[in-house]
Amino acid sequence: MSYVAVKGGAGAIGAAHQLIAETLYPKDNASDTPVDQIQQQLDQHLRLGIDRIMAEASLYDRDIAAQAFLQAQGDSIEAVFIVRAYRATLSRFLDAEPLKLSDSQPQRHVSAAFKDVPGGQQLGATYDYSHRLLGYFLHLPAPQNAAEPTTKPEDDASETRHSGVMQLLEQEGLIETSTAALTEENRDITQIPPGFPASRAQRLQTLARADEGFLLGMAYSTQRGYGQNHPFIAELRQGSVNVEITPPELGFTICIGQISMTECQMINQFHGDTPEQATFTRGYGLVFGHNERKAIAMALLDRALRAPELGEKVQAPAQDEEFVLSHCDNVEATGFVEHLKLPHHVDFQSEIATLRALRAHPKKGRTEHPDGL
Amino acid sequence: MLTSSSPAHAPKPTTALGPVLIAQNLYFQFGNQIVLRDVSLEVFPGEVLAIVGESGSGKSTLLNLLYGNLTPSQGIVQAISTTGLQPLSALSQQTLRQLQRSRWGYVCQNPRDALRMTISASGNIIERRMAMGLRHYGTLRQEARHWLEKVEIDPARLDDLPETFSGGMLQRLQIARTLISQPALLYLDEPTSGLDVSVQAALLDLLRKLVSKEQMAVLLVTHDLAVARLLAQRIAVMRHGEIIEAGLADQVLDDPQHPYTQLLVSSVLPA
Amino acid sequence: MDYNFAYLDEQSKRAIRRSLLKAVAIPGHQLPFASREMPLPYGWGTGGIQLTAAIIGKNDVLKVIDQGADDTTNAVSIRQFFARVTGVATTTKTVKASIIQTRHRIPETPLQEGQIMVYQVPMPEPLFKLEPRRTETRILHALGDYSLMYLQLYDHITRYGRVAIGYDFPVMVHDRYLMSPSPIPAFDVPKMHMSPALQIFGAGREKQLYAVPPYSRVVPLAFDDYPFAPLQAQAPCAICGSQHSYKDEIILDDKGTRQYICSDTDYCEQHRC
Numbered sequence: 056m057s058y059v060a061v062k063g064g065a066g067a068i069g070a071a072h073q074l075i076a077e078t079l080y081p082k083d084n085a086s087d088t089p090v091d092q093i094q095q096q097l098d099q100h101l102r103l104g105i106d107r108i109m110a111e112a113s114l115y116d117r118d119i120a121a122q123a124f125l126q127a128q129g130d131s132i133e134a135v136f137i138v139r140a141y142r143a144t145l146s147r148f149l150d151a152e153p154l155k156l157s158d159s160q161p162q163r164h165v166s167a168a169f170k171d172v173p174g175g176q177q178l179g180a181t182y183d184y185s186h187r188l189l190g191y192f193l194h195l196p197a198p199q200n201a202a203e204p205t206t207k208p209e210d211d212a213s214e215t216r217h218s219g220v221m222q223l224l225e226q227e228g229l230i231e232t233s234t235a236a237l238t239e240e241n242r243d244i245t246q247i248p249p250g251f252p253a254s255r256a257q258r259l260q261t262l263a264r265a266d267e268g269f270l271l272g273m274a275y276s277t278q279r280g281y282g283q284n285h286p287f288i289a290e291l292r293q294g295s296v297n298v299e300i301t302p303p304e305l306g307f308t309i310c311i312g313q314i315s316m317t318e319c320q321m322i323n324q325f326h327g328d329t330p331e332q333a334t335f336t337r338g339y340g341l342v343f344g345h346n347e348r349k350a351i352a353m354a355l356l357d358r359a360l361r362a363p364e365l366g367e368k369v370q371a372p373a374q375d376e377e378f379v380l381s382h383c384d385n386v387e388a389t390g391f392v393e394h395l396k397l398p399h400h401v402d403f404q405s406e407i408a409t410l411r412a413l414r415a416h417p418k419k420g421r422t423e424h425p426d427g428l
Numbered sequence: 429m430l431t432s433s434s435p436a437h438a439p440k441p442t443t444a445l446g447p448v449l450i451a452q453n454l455y456f457q458f459g460n461q462i463v464l465r466d467v468s469l470e471v472f473p474g475e476v477l478a479i480v481g482e483s484g485s486g487k488s489t490l491l492n493l494l495y496g497n498l499t500p501s502q503g504i505v506q507a508i509s510t511t512g513l514q515p516l517s518a519l520s521q522q523t524l525r526q527l528q529r530s531r532w533g534y535v536c537q538n539p540r541d542a543l544r545m546t547i548s549a550s551g552n553i554i555e556r557r558m559a560m561g562l563r564h565y566g567t568l569r570q571e572a573r574h575w576l577e578k579v580e581i582d583p584a585r586l587d588d589l590p591e592t593f594s595g596g597m598l599q600r601l602q603i604a605r606t607l608i609s610q611p612a613l614l615y616l617d618e619p620t621s622g623l624d625v626s627v628q629a630a631l632l633d634l635l636r637k638l639v640s641k642e643q644m645a646v647l648l649v650t651h652d653l654a655v656a657r658l659l660a661q662r663i664a665v666m667r668h669g670e671i672i673e674a675g676l677a678d679q680v681l682d683d684p685q686h687p688y689t690q691l692l693v694s695s696v697l698p699a
Numbered sequence: 700m701d702y703n704f705a706y707l708d709e710q711s712k713r714a715i716r717r718s719l720l721k722a723v724a725i726p727g728h729q730l731p732f733a734s735r736e737m738p739l740p741y742g743w744g745t746g747g748i749q750l751t752a753a754i755i756g757k758n759d760v761l762k763v764i765d766q767g768a769d770d771t772t773n774a775v776s777i778r779q780f781f782a783r784v785t786g787v788a789t790t791t792k793t794v795k796a797s798i799i800q801t802r803h804r805i806p807e808t809p810l811q812e813g814q815i816m817v818y819q820v821p822m823p824e825p826l827f828k829l830e831p832r833r834t835e836t837r838i839l840h841a842l843g844d845y846s847l848m849y850l851q852l853y854d855h856i857t858r859y860g861r862v863a864i865g866y867d868f869p870v871m872v873h874d875r876y877l878m879s880p881s882p883i884p885a886f887d888v889p890k891m892h893m894s895p896a897l898q899i900f901g902a903g904r905e906k907q908l909y910a911v912p913p914y915s916r917v918v919p920l921a922f923d924d925y926p927f928a929p930l931q932a933q934a935p936c937a938i939c940g941s942q943h944s945y946k947d948e949i950i951l952d953d954k955g956t957r958q959y960i961c962s963d964t965d966y967c968e969q970h971r972c
Contacts, residue, residue: 170947184776187738223955280831330859368546522842544850548857551850558853559846565856565922587857
């Protein structure tokens with residue numbers, strides 16, 4: 056299909072969109088499943104894909120995310136873009152109470168720093184120890200002990216509250232106290248855009264909606280010596296948590312539903328100039344849905360970006376706040392990278408003209424022995 | 429005791445020891461551009477030879493050739509090794525590096541290029557001693573303190589990071605870090621150029637003291653004739669990649685022969 | 700699906716063995732090898748798995764430990780993998796194993812001649828925290844210039860009064876190459892010195908392997924007046940009472956009550972009876 060860009064392109068654009076619509080909603084397929092059913096199936100079978108879209112779009116709505124995923128034909132960045140655009144139209148009526156993550160019923164709860172922790176290690180549904188062989192889950196051996204249920208019994212319900220590993224280390228003075236104060240100015244980066252230097256709260260918000268691949272690559276670089284920070288996962292937790300609001304007209308707190316979250320508390324290299332001052336430091340990651348990779352990467356980057364605060368020299372890309380925060384958003388990045396497809400022929404024409412002019416009048420040969428080499 | 433092997437234009441100091449650095453007929457070119465043309469010189473123990481010239485005269489390139497960082501297009505450089513004079517072209521990279529870190533020293537204009545800015549001052553000072561195999565922490569500390577005093581930095585700053593030092597102190601630190609191995613051959617590349625005049629004077633004074641105490645041979649590159657006058661016994665003047673005049677410092681500065689040297693001297697020194 | 704014995708094809712295994720032979724000939728020197736994607740993720744021990752796959756034969760007896768224990772999830776997973784793709788016998792007993800693949804520990808039971816230790820290595824370059832560029836560190840190894848690492852030890856003593864490296868303690872092998880012993884606790888490092896067993900190290904993601912042949916000198920870096928002094932066990936084992944083994948710290952309750960038990964489960968079991 057040939058087209059003349061910009062001028063007279065309306066017909067071509069209409070046809071291009073028609074092609075997508077035909078792929079998305081084929082008319083001649085009688086056995087086709089209705090769209091809303093496909094969306095349900097997406098959420099059911101591609102849950103983690105939906106989680107990723109919600110996290111990067113920073114909107115927790117499984118139906119909207121599934122709808123966008125389908126409309127984008129599985130292109131997750133396109134889907135994030137669609138959800139972000141939708142999110143921009145929503146009005147905001149209240150802030151939720153802080154989530155009580157330690158009260159949540161974890162589906163996963165893992166500590167790498169300790170063999171066992173309060174609340175117990177809970178493996179849950181994970182690919183971690185599976186073998187990446189096609190059909191692996193179709194041919195699982197029967198569980199060794201049939202009496203043992205595959206999920207852990209919920210030891211007497213939601214009242215069990217365990218202190219976190221971080222709290223225990225804090226009691227012993229082995230880890231710095233937590234530092235991320237929320238103020239009016241840094242409460243929501245989508246309402247009050249942050250500048251540089253950003254506060255930790257602003258950084259964490261930016262990282263939470265950042266592109267997973269970008270965070271992953273940057274976090275990986277810290278492990279390979281470019282801003283290294285000796286990480287240990289104190290607690291990695293994934294589960295559903297209540298969202299509570301306190302409407303002013305009611306004056307008390309009500310639960311409006313549950314969302315799935317993944318949280319990573321990271322212990323990092325110690326810090327301090329004297330033996331007495333030496334403590335471990337923290338890195339923190341929190342993501343919508345079930346996404347351990349991103350929560351861990353976020354915690355690594357949070358710690359790397361705290362370099363100036365902790366008196367460390369900023370040497371590696373991952374420690375450079377302005378570099379990381381300015382380039383981690385995939386909707387921004389994809390827009391600017393892909394805009395190169397747009398017509399640029401006016402600019403380019405002037406470049407051609409300049410180059411032609413340069414070549415038409417070559418400068419006289421250089422002096423053989425210029426003063427000052 | 430005198431031998432007759434030195435180039436005619438380079439008067440030799442009266443010493444029983446032979447040269448620690450000999451350059452013979454060096455040429456160097458970048459592409460078609462000849463940067464150095466037929467440069468020869470010798471440096472003896474206990475003397476400071478200054479190479480002066482404007483920026484672009486080829487003096488920094490020459491220093492890099494003499495230090496082994498660059499290889500001449502033609503000509504030979506011989507320098508003191510653990511087994512007497514050796515042509516640099518015959519040294520393995522490993523031997524060259526070992527020499528650079530023990531028998532030779534190099535002080536560059538910007539101390540930040542040479543120092544490890546994230547390691548304490550004392551760590552910077554004793555790095556060469558550890559590279560030479562010293563493995564006693566207490567002795568290393570002692571030596572670090574000793575050298576900090578020698579370059580006139582408050583010993584209380586022993587474990588501070590260089591980041592907290594002023595420009596002049598950083599240069600002193602670089603000097604301590606370099607001289608701790610007691611090199612036989614020292615290269616100074618514009619060692620005081622980045623500093624205030626008052627700081628320069630104190631540093632030059634210190635360098636003169638340190639250099640004259642050890643039987644060190646020093647090759648000093650500078651564009652500043654005042655620095656050359658203060659430190660050097662001999663001066664070689666470079667222009668367009670050639671040594672156009674060389675001789676005893678007083679002679680070159682007070683009675684320059686070449687018109688360019690005359691211009692240089694008259695433009696810098698008060699008449 | 701059917702896979703070749705030990706998963707990899709024979710050609711790939713032979714290529715790894717060739718690199719291993721060279722590694723044995725140059726103790727402590729890192730060699731690149733054509734590391735492949737394995738069905739377990741990078742970081743889980745793909746280097747060790749490939750080395751084990753390359754050397755394992757039908758008569759071998761394999762032990763796999765992670766954090767010293769045979770029953771940790773990753774150890775179980777890797778052991779099951781090899782059981783599935785080789786059918787060889789597996790064991791949890793150190794004395795019975797011909798190949799021991801490990802992550803982060805060396806068994807307490809002394810190794811013997813003929814045994815092979817396969818270490819899983821995340822970062823084979825011991826200097827990476829001080830100089831991240833591999834182009835630079837390769838030169839430093841070639842020149843035998845390790846003053847960077849000594850500087851770090853010096854800095855630790857100055858700031859903390861001791862060398863504050865708890866695991867992955869840098870060692871010199873045969874007085875020539877600086878080597879990462881893998882992230883084993885410093886406590887385990889002396890077991891490497893003059894060990895009668897062959898010790899091989901694989902880093903899958905970094906595509907490097909190296910080796911310490913039997914009876915090689917493996918000496919942790921230290922100063923004459925600050926000798927290597929790894930932290931010792933804090934308390935006797937709550938299960939077997941051993942005073943000498945490396946312990947896991949277990950948090951028992953919300954008040955932070957701690958208990959210490961042997962990290963080497965096989966040793967703990969032997970020691971109990």
